Amino acid sequence: MKIGIVCYPTYGGSGVVATELGKGLAARGHKIHFVTYNQPARLEHFHENIFYHEVRFAEYPLFDYPPYETALASKLVDVVKYNNLDILHVHYAIPHASVAYLAKKILLSEGIYIPVVTTLHGTDITLVGKNPAYAPVVAFAINKSDGVTAVSESLKQDTIDYFKIQNEIAVIPNFIDFDRFKKTNKDHFRKAIAPFGEKLLIHVSNFRKVKRIEDAVKMFALVQKQIPAKLLLVGDGPERQHIEQICRDLGLCEQIRFLGKQDAVEELLAISDLFVLPSEKESFGLSALEAMACQVPVISSNTGGLPEVNINGETGFTSNIGDVEDMASNALKLLQNDTLLQQFRANALAQAQRFAIDNILPLYENHYQQVIDNKVYNKVLE
Numbered sequence: 001m002k003i004g005i006v007c008y009p010t011y012g013g014s015g016v017v018a019t020e021l022g023k024g025l026a027a028r029g030h031k032i033h034f035v036t037y038n039q040p041a042r043l044e045h046f047h048e049n050i051f052y053h054e055v056r057f058a059e060y061p062l063f064d065y066p067p068y069e070t071a072l073a074s075k076l077v078d079v080v081k082y083n084n085l086d087i088l089h090v091h092y093a094i095p096h097a098s099v100a101y102l103a104k105k106i107l108l109s110e111g112i113y114i115p116v117v118t119t120l121h122g123t124d125i126t127l128v129g130k131n132p133a134y135a136p137v138v139a140f141a142i143n144k145s146d147g148v149t150a151v152s153e154s155l156k157q158d159t160i161d162y163f164k165i166q167n168e169i170a171v172i173p174n175f176i177d178f179d180r181f182k183k184t185n186k187d188h189f190r191k192a193i194a195p196f197g198e199k200l201l202i203h204v205s206n207f208r209k210v211k212r213i214e215d216a217v218k219m220f221a222l223v224q225k226q227i228p229a230k231l232l233l234v235g236d237g238p239e240r241q242h243i244e245q246i247c248r249d250l251g252l253c254e255q256i257r258f259l260g261k262q263d264a265v266e267e268l269l270a271i272s273d274l275f276v277l278p279s280e281k282e283s284f285g286l287s288a289l290e291a292m293a294c295q296v297p298v299i300s301s302n303t304g305g306l307p308e309v310n311i312n313g314e315t316g317f318t319s320n321i322g323d324v325e326d327m328a329s330n331a332l333k334l335l336q337n338d339t340l341l342q343q344f345r346a347n348a349l350a351q352a353q354r355f356a357i358d359n360i361l362p363l364y365e366n367h368y369q370q371v372i373d374n375k376v377y378n379k380v381l382e
Helices: 013-027 068-083 093-109 135-144 153-162 187-193 213-224 240-249 265-269 286-293 324-335 338-353 357-373 375-381
Strands: 002-006 031-036 050-054 087-091 116-120 147-150 199-204 229-234 256-260 274-277 298-301 316-319
Touching: 002 013, 002 068, 002 093, 013 031, 013 050, 013 087, 013 116, 013 286, 013 357, 031 068, 050 068, 068 093, 087 093, 087 357, 093 116, 093 135, 116 135, 116 153, 116 357, 147 153, 147 357, 199 213, 199 265, 199 286, 213 229, 213 240, 213 274, 213 324, 229 265, 240 256, 265 286, 274 286, 274 324, 286 298, 286 338, 298 324, 316 324, 324 338
Parallel strands: 002 031, 002 087, 031 050, 087 116, 116 147, 199 229, 199 274, 229 256, 274 298, 298 316
Antiparallel strands: none
């Protein structure tokens, strides 16, 4: 197939999933055309089946904000026409689903039909999407998509609860590439960070308020009172300065290391004992899955799709949002019992293997084919 993929090209979960999906499909022989305003962060290497189309938009004094949606729609029309795409797959409803609908209508006026699949990732539904400023457009665009997928059962239900959705929503979970995310021997690396055998906890995110990194720090403060430990904070974002100040106030600057954005995050996961994800909202929890693939149990909140990934009492533990005492207690259960920790490591890997990319790619291929096969029917509906 010739597949167009629209996503945000940043380090956020939806962009990562879209990029890794495109790379996986390209490896299976499909022609993948990425259409974004920057090259996606994980699109590092050349592949003969991957093409990148940059969206450019002109500045004009009349506009307070560049008209990105208009430029993206025009670019999609161009890419579909001149590359004979079979299907468009847009990730994150805002604004990609509505832009794809506009491009689809323009192409239809020229006698070209392009089916559109929209994948819902989380805050496009649970946070931004239900804002009254966007909700009517989001609902319309979802209902006008030829196929709709969500990354978890929880997100599917949230979408149904928040909007009047007539379309069927298929749940196709996020996935993991075990060629990259796996347990490797990095003992020399660990000794450099924890020279006295301290336990290592790790958190990876984009440092937004919804991730509740403050809870991770407060939980760690309770843990390190009981055992020698260090906390690695990987990523960057608007909450970093606030979190740094909390670390200073708690006197934990020596025990907590801010590592910023890391491309080789799998090397840090390989040396960690526990992954901490206390989010307020988490429609799937891709970072937790990446940790589990590296045999790292997860201490998380029980929000959204996290319980579908992190099985409480097996691959880690889940707690109510904000319950740092329970999270600390659960962390100590594992960190103070090496036999139990090793069992949870094995359980985490076994659970992660269910989400191996080779298990998920056929689900998307089948969904694309179903949508394409219904093309004539859908065209009539337009």
